[in-house]
Amino acid sequence: MLVATSMGLSAQEHLKSLNPSYIDQATPASKDFYQHVNKGWMENHPLSPEHARYGQFNILNDSSEYRVRDIVTHLAATNPQPGTVAFKVSTIYNQALDSVRRNKDGATPILADLKKIETTPHEGLGDLLLWMHANYANPFFGAGPMEDMANSNVYAMYLSGGGLGMGDRDYYLLNDAENKKVREAYKKLIARQMQNAGYSKKDASRIVNNVMKIETLMADSTWTREQSRNIPAMYNVRTIDQIKAEYPHVDWDNYFVKTMEIATPETVIVTNPNTMKQADNLIGSLTDREMKDYMLWQYVSQASGKLSDAFNDANFDFSKVVSGVQQQRPRWKRALGATEGALGEAIGQLYVEKYFPESSKQYMLGLVENLRTALGKHIINLDWMSDDTKLNAIKKLNAFTVKIGYPDQWKDYSTMEIDPSLSYYENMHNVSMWHNKEQLKKWGKPVDKTEWGMTPQTINAYYNPLANEIVFPAGILQAPFFDPEASDAENYGGIGVVIGHEMTHGFDDQGCNFDADGNMVNWWTAEDAAAFAEKTQGLVSQFDAVEILPGLNANGQYTLGENIADQGGLRVAMTAFLDSQKKKGVDITSEEAKIDGFDPIQVFYMNYANLWANNIRPEEMRSLTTGDVHSLGKNRVNVTLRNIAPFFDAFKIKEGDEMFRPESERVIIW
Numbered sequence: 001m002l003v004a005t006s007m008g009l010s011a012q013e014h015l016k017s018l019n020p021s022y023i024d025q026a027t028p029a030s031k032d033f034y035q036h037v038n039k040g041w042m043e044n045h046p047l048s049p050e051h052a053r054y055g056q057f058n059i060l061n062d063s064s065e066y067r068v069r070d071i072v073t074h075l076a077a078t079n080p081q082p083g084t085v086a087f088k089v090s091t092i093y094n095q096a097l098d099s100v101r102r103n104k105d106g107a108t109p110i111l112a113d114l115k116k117i118e119t120t121p122h123e124g125l126g127d128l129l130l131w132m133h134a135n136y137a138n139p140f141f142g143a144g145p146m147e148d149m150a151n152s153n154v155y156a157m158y159l160s161g162g163g164l165g166m167g168d169r170d171y172y173l174l175n176d177a178e179n180k181k182v183r184e185a186y187k188k189l190i191a192r193q194m195q196n197a198g199y200s201k202k203d204a205s206r207i208v209n210n211v212m213k214i215e216t217l218m219a220d221s222t223w224t225r226e227q228s229r230n231i232p233a234m235y236n237v238r239t240i241d242q243i244k245a246e247y248p249h250v251d252w253d254n255y256f257v258k259t260m261e262i263a264t265p266e267t268v269i270v271t272n273p274n275t276m277k278q279a280d281n282l283i284g285s286l287t288d289r290e291m292k293d294y295m296l297w298q299y300v301s302q303a304s305g306k307l308s309d310a311f312n313d314a315n316f317d318f319s320k321v322v323s324g325v326q327q328q329r330p331r332w333k334r335a336l337g338a339t340e341g342a343l344g345e346a347i348g349q350l351y352v353e354k355y356f357p358e359s360s361k362q363y364m365l366g367l368v369e370n371l372r373t374a375l376g377k378h379i380i381n382l383d384w385m386s387d388d389t390k391l392n393a394i395k396k397l398n399a400f401t402v403k404i405g406y407p408d409q410w411k412d413y414s415t416m417e418i419d420p421s422l423s424y425y426e427n428m429h430n431v432s433m434w435h436n437k438e439q440l441k442k443w444g445k446p447v448d449k450t451e452w453g454m455t456p457q458t459i460n461a462y463y464n465p466l467a468n469e470i471v472f473p474a475g476i477l478q479a480p481f482f483d484p485e486a487s488d489a490e491n492y493g494g495i496g497v498v499i500g501h502e503m504t505h506g507f508d509d510q511g512c513n514f515d516a517d518g519n520m521v522n523w524w525t526a527e528d529a530a531a532f533a534e535k536t537q538g539l540v541s542q543f544d545a546v547e548i549l550p551g552l553n554a555n556g557q558y559t560l561g562e563n564i565a566d567q568g569g570l571r572v573a574m575t576a577f578l579d580s581q582k583k584k585g586v587d588i589t590s591e592e593a594k595i596d597g598f599d600p601i602q603v604f605y606m607n608y609a610n611l612w613a614n615n616i617r618p619e620e621m622r623s624l625t626t627g628d629v630h631s632l633g634k635n636r637v638n639v640t641l642r643n644i645a646p647f648f649d650a651f652k653i654k655e656g657d658e659m660f661r662p663e664s665e666r667v668i669i670w
Contacts, residue, residue, distance in 0.1 A: 018480065018490060018596070018603065018606055018607050018610055019040070019041070020596045020597070020598075021040060022037070022038065022039070022040030022041045022044070023036065023037065023039075023040065024036050024037075024038075024039035024040060027039065029651040029653065029659065030651060030652070030653045030654070030657035030658065030659050030660070031657065031658045031659065032638065032658065032659070033605075033609055033637060033638055033641060033651070033659055034609055034612070034633075034634045034637040034638050036609075037606050037609040037610055037613070037637075038609060038610065038612075038613035041610070041613040042613060042614075042615050045059075045613075045615065046615060047615045047616075047617065048327070049325070049326035049327030050325065050326070050327045050328065050329045050330070051325060052323035052324050052325040052616070052617050052619065052620035052623075053614050053615065053616035053617065053620050054614060054615050054616075055612065055613055055614025055615070055616075055633060056480055056610065056611055056612070056613055056614070057459050057614075058614075060459040060475065060476065060478055060481075061459050063478065064351075064457050064458075064459060064475050065333055065336055067351060067354070067355055067457070068336055068340065068347055068351065068457055069332065069336055071347060071350045071351060071354070072089055072090065072093050072336065072339060072347065075089050075090050075350075076089075076090035076093065076094065083414075085343065085346045085413055087418070088342075088343060088346075088413065088416060088418040089339060089343050089346060089347065091418045091420050091427070092338060092339045092342050092343070092418060092427065092428070092431070093335050093336065093338075093339045094420075095420070095423075095424040095427060096331075096334065096335030096338045096339065096424060097331060097332065097335045098424070099308075099309055099331065101423075101424070102307060102308050102309070102423075102424055103308045103309055103310075105307070105308065105423055105425075106196075106307070106308050106310070107196060107197045107198055107307065107308070107311075108423075109303075109307065109423045109425040109426055110197065110299070110300070110303050110307070110425065111197075111198065113136070113299060114197060114198075114296060114299065114300075116128075116131075117292055117295055117296055117299065118292065118296075120292070122288050125288065125291055125292075126249075126250075126251050127251075127254075128295065129250070129283070129295070130251065130254060130255055130258060130259045131259075132295055132298065132299070133255070133259050134258070134259040134260075135429075135433070136298070136299050136302055136303075136429075137295075137298040137299060137301070137302045138162060138163065138298075139163050139294060139295050139298045140161070140162070140163050140218070140279035140280075140282060140283055141159060141160060141161050141162055141163070141250075141275075141276060141279045142159075142160050142162050143157065143158065143159045143160070143255070143260075143268075144157070144158060144439060144440075145157055145158070145439065145440065145442055145443045146158050147447050147466040147467075147518070148269075149231070149234075149235050149269075149466065149514075149519070149520040150235070150519060150520050151519060152447060152466040152467065152514075152517065152518035152519050153446060153447050154446065154447060155442055155443055155444070155445070155447060156267070156268075156269050157256075157265040157267070157268045157269065157443075158268070158269050158270075158271060159243070159268050159269065159270050159271070159276060160270075160271040160272060160275070160276070161218065161221065161222070161272055161274075161275025161276045161277075161278060161279045162218070162275070162279075163214075163215065163218055163279070163294075163298065164215055164218060164219055164222065165186065165190075165211070165215060165297070165301060166182065166183075166186050166215070167627065168225070168626060168627050169219040169220075169222045169223075169224065170626060171183055171186070171219075172212075172215060172216045172219035172220075173216070173219055173220060176551075178622060181321060182321060182322055185317075185318050185321035185322070186318065187208050187212065188317075188318070189314055189315070189317070189318040190204070190207060190208045190211055190212075190297055191204040191205060191207075191208050192204075192314040192317075193297075193300050193301070193304055193311060193314050193315075194207050194208075194296070194297070194300060196304075196307075196308075196310045196311050196314060197296075197300050206289075206293065207293040207296060207297060210289070210290045210293040210294060211293060211294055211297045213290070214282060214286070214290065214294045217278060217282060218275065218278060218279065218282070220278070221272075221274045221275045221277070221278035222272070222275050223272055223275070225555065225558045225627075226555075226557045226558055229509065229510060229557075229558070229560070229561065229629075231510050231513045231520070232513060232520065234269075234271040234272070235269060235271075235520060236269060236270040236271070236273055237267055237268075237269055238267065238268050238269070238270055239266065239267055239268075240252065240264055240265060240266055240267065240268060243268050243270075246273075246276075246277065246280070247276060247277070247279075247280035248280070248284070249280050249281075249283040249284035250280065250283065252264065260440055260443075261440065262440060262443045262444070263444075303425060306338075306424055306425040306428045306429075307425055312328070312334075313328075316328050321619070322619065322623050323617065323619050323620045323623055324617030324618060324619030324620050325617070325620075338428065340455065340457070341431075342416075342428070342431040343413055343416070344455035344457075345407070345410055345411040345413075345452075345455055345456070346410070346411070346413055347455070347457065348406060348455040348456035348457050348474075349406070349410050349456075351456055351457045351474065351475075352405060352406045352456050352474050355474065356405050356406070356456070356474035356477065359484065360405070360474075360477055360482070360484060361404050361405045363482075363484055364404045364405075364472060364477065364482070364495070365402070365404060367491070367492075367495065367496060367499060367576075368402050368404070368470070368499055370496075370576040370579065370580055371496060371499045371500050371503060371572055371573060371576045372397060372398075372400065372503070373576070373579070374500075374572045374573070374575035374576035374579060375397055375500065375503050375504070375568075375572045375670070376394055376397055376398075377575060378568075378571065378572055378575065378670050379393045379394060379397065379507075379670070380394070382670075384528070384531040384532070384535060385528050385531070385532075386525050386527060386528055388525065389523065389524055389525055389528045392515070392516075392523040393507060395516045396468065396506055396507075396515060396516040396523075397503070397506070398516075399468055399516035399517070400468055400469065400470055400503065400506070401449070401467060401468060401469035401470075402469070402470055403452065403469060403470070403471040403472070404471075404472050404477075405456060405472070405473065405474045405477070406452075406456040406473070406474055407450060407451070407452045407456075408450055409450055415434070416430075416431065416434045417430055417434075418430070418431070447467075449467055449469075452471065452473075453471065454471065454473050455473065455475075456473050456474045456475065457473065457474065457475045458473045458475045458476070459473075459475045459476050460473065460475070460476060461473065461476055461498055461501075461502055462502065463502040463503070463505035463506060463511065464518075465505070465506065465510065465511050465513070465514040465518060466514065466518045467518050468506065468514065468516060468517065468518045470499070470502040470503060471502075472495075472498070472499070472502075476495075476498070477495065479494075480494050480607055480610050480611055481494040481495045481498060481611065482494060482495035487595050487600070487603065488577060488580060488581065488600070489577065489595060489600040489601070489603035489604045489607070490595075490603060490604075490607045492573050492574070492576060492577035492580070492604055493573065493577075493603065493604035493605060493606070493607035493608045494607050494608070494610075494611060496569075496573035496576060496577060497566075497569040497570055497573045497608050497611075498569065499569070499573070500565075500568060500569030500570070500571075500572035500573045500576070501565040501566060501568065501569030502565070502569075503568075503569075503572070504564060504565045504568030504569060504572065504669075504670055505561065505565050507568075507670070508560070508561040508564045508565060508568075509532075509536060509560050509561050509564070510561050511561075512524060512529075512532070532669075535667060535668075535669055536560055536564065536667075536669065538665075538667040539556065539560065539563055539564065539567070539643075539667045539669070540556035540557050540560055541556060542556065542639055542642075542643075542667065543555070543556030543559060543563060543631060543635065543639055544556040544557075546635055546639060548621055548622070548625050548632065549618060549621060549622060549625075552622060552625060554625060554631060554632070554635060555625065558629060559628075559629055559630060559631045561629065562629050562630045562631065562636075563631055563636075563639075563640065564669050564670075566631075566636050566640045567640050567643060567644070567667075567668075567669060567670070568669060568670035570605075570608060570640065570641070570644060571644065571668070571670055572670060573604075574601075574604060574646060577600075577604060581600070588600045588601065599650065601646065601650045602650050602651065605641065605647050605650060605651075608637070608641075609637045609641075612633030612634070612636050612637050613633070614633050616632070616633075638659065641659070642659055642660070642661040642666070643661065643666045643667050643668060644666075645663075645666075648660065
């Protein structure tokens with residue numbers, strides 16, 4: 001059996017949960033619980049050059065990647081017939097690996113399209129914008145069908161301003177040293193990629209200036225990260241006549257009829273009217289040269305990951321500045337990622353057949369029901385929520401749909417065309433177009449509630465408020481999260497907390513906007529909403545006080561939903577664990593109940609801390625603090641646990657200890 005390292009592990013290895021030898025005896029639990037539990041793990045899993053951070057999720061991802069590679073290479077070895085899923089999977093994987101052909105092709109696969117952009121006359125720019133949206137990228141704005149937040153059984157058309165290559169507005173607007181550094185790296189990326197595409201240094205410099213002008217103006221109209229969590233503010237219904245009047249520089253009838261190939265919708269939901277207005281203003285005021293330069297970059301940017309090493313190396317050099325990563329992931333991992341992006345559920349079907357037994361699904365179903373019961377108890381006993389709202393909360397809780405492991409109906413890839421005589425870029429473009437058309441086929445049809453938002457091999461879980469569902473793919477159902485061979489204490493402190501975490505998302509600062517049917521309905525009284533806001537403000541302040549790096553603190557408001565869910569998951573999972581042991585007749589205070597010398601409650605909290613063990617580069621810490629709604633792993637442990645009295649009792653943490661927080665300062669939501 002291979003030992004897990006930062007370089008990977010075998011596909012067949014049985015992952016384990018807690019390792020008592022990793023405990024840092026020199027750092028007591030009362031001083032720094034995260035280090036107490038995880039120091040040994042961190043020392044034994046140093047960062048390799050390809051990682052900006054490496055944690056338990058990465059170990060599971062390594063396991064999944066080796067398993068999936070085994071599946072994919074075995075498919076290729078069967079000499080599959082053209083048109084079969086096996087043929088499509090193996091063709092994409094092999095083309096992604098074929099650096100010789102891709103380097104020989106260079107920019108050739110995209111030159112005809114770049115020429116089309118360059119040679120379009122002024123009167124054709126409107127059609128050029130529609131062509132870009134139909135085929136390649138979404139300059140200035142994006143549109144598409146999604147569940148109607150007011151009626152989640154039908155699809156609505158959503159319209160959003162966008163087109164920021166760096167993603168976050170702060171990169172464009174803030175002038176501190178770190179944001180300037182990323183901004184300069186982005187300029188270098190644009191210049192380098194345009195030269196890779198055949199443009200002169202002078203022309204590339206012009207394109208940089210025009211792109212930065214446009215994207216900075218778009219960023220200036222974009223919501224802050226905190227504003228982006230205001231769900232009701234994103235629901236701005238407009239008739240199609242209002243859309244045409246407010247944003248007159250887009251040919252909307254042709255946009256829907258020709259670009260999307262659907263009938264023009266009667267109403268559209270605009271998520272951020274200010275950003276959309278800025279997009280329309282730019283479309284109407286830019287010079288032809290500025291418009292073309294922006295679309296050239298949009299095109300090259302979306303194509304670059306599917307072209308030669310010169311393009312991939314330029315992308316990687318930019319990511320080095322943002323995340324601190326030092327070395328590209330092995331080519332086979334990148335090829336595997338592309339293949340899973342193309343045919344993820346086809347691979348997932350084979351994955352669960354081989355690696356996810358039905359017994360694990362049944363075990364998980366029992367855990368979920370125990371957590372559901374426990375959360376119901378917590379809701380009923382809340383001192384800040386009114387009885388009427390509690391009844392609505394229980395109704396929503398009981399209505400949760402639970403999806404475990406894999407979908408009941410697999411995606412049909414039979415109409416996806418993959419041709420090995422085409423370039424890798426052309427095939428991946430065809431894949432993208434197939435997925436886009438599959439999405440647009442939903443328009444005018446009832447929402448398919450059985451659809452999954454993740455593949456079965458994904459190392460993650462999610463709550464979907466529009467379906468009021470919690471989803472746990474097979475990939476995450478491995479140790480340290482879940483292990484049928486581990487103790488209940490480990491499983492409840494692992495996947496049990498994850499289940500509770502996802503459940504409480506239904507009632508956090510965003511989930512509380514949706515009712516039991518997944519519709520955006522205000523089911524809270526004004527008094528309940530005020531009490532909730534007051535409680536959560538205390539949690540915001542706790543995280544705001546944490547200094548991540550000199551001059552950079554955590555963002556408690558931006559991470560609020562995830563912080564509420566972490567705390568709620570811990571509290572609810574502990575209740576479910578205690579109830580399960582009582583039902584089994586287990587005396588958790590007895591010597592017989594101890595696990596490796598630890599009390600079961602200690603093990604519960606230790607495995608929770610173990611979930612978030614990781615090593616991370618300073619650049620990645622800054623990037624995640626800027627753009628991730630999750631707190632950093634150490635804070636998910638230390639800040640969260642300092643609100644939980646049973647944790648203090650389990651490790652005899654008392655006033656004066658660094659992990660202690662006075663009762664008057666503790667925040668309990670659920």
